[in-house]
Amino acid sequence: MTGYARAAGAVPGASFTCEIKSVNGRGLDMRMRLAPGFDALEGDIRQLIGKTLSRGSITFTLTVERDGAGGDLLVNPQALATVLAALSDLSGRVDADRPRLDGILGLKGVLEQRDRPMDPAAEEALATAILEGVAQVLVDLVLARRQEGSHIAAVLLERLDEIETLVARAETHPARSREAILARLRQQLADITADIAVPDDRLAQEALLLATKADIREELDRLAAHIVSARQLIAGGEPAGRRLDFLAQEFNREANTLCAKANAVELTGIGLDLKAAIDQLREQVQNIE
Known part of the structure; x- marks a missing residue:
């Protein structure tokens, strides 16, 4: 959401310069610095900015110089x-x-x-020219922000690829199988109760219960769906910062649940790597409209 643009113009009797700067912001925050005597244009300028931008901390500056001896x-x-x-x-x-x-x-x-006032017709022409300059400077700012956005989009897609790879690793990890859980349960019981025989059917029941509690199928499915949605938003070409921010929160929620359910150190490690990649994704999302 960062960018800068400048436009200059003139009418008989005066010249003006419009400058606009944009930095990252959760919402749309506008600060106006208008030349003395042009406060009446503030409402129109704010309306033009609001129609064009939806996020960012915006600083708009208008300077006006009138011709003549200086007033x-x-x-x-x-x-x-x-x-x-x-x-x-x-x-x-x-x-x-x-x-x-x-x-x-x-x-x-x-x-x-x-300054010596211009006649009403000249003042109206100046106000009209200034608003046209505002429109032009907004076009240039949007272009600058889009150029930055194309670079950020590439970074976001890299993070999504990383998340997708980690989800695939969790999907195929052998620790999720019932057989692996049963083997781990046998070893734990052997370490604790070496002289006590536990029926195989009871071990199978316990393994099934543990497998049910540790099942991360639902979390993996939702993570995969979020990846598809995020890619669609990035490719859509429309302002998607808020929706991607919400998706990043959902990504993090699923990663937290995966870590909580993980029944093996390796799965916990994958969950932690997921959280790190998601945090990086969310940091970059704050930079887009």
């Missing part, structure tokens, strides 16, 4: 009154010469430079 110099009455009141209050308490007029006007905020 008029005006005294800010409120700032001047504040300064004069402060001088009056200090005059009887501080032994100092009274300030000169140029010193007072040099204080920040007392003297302001304001």
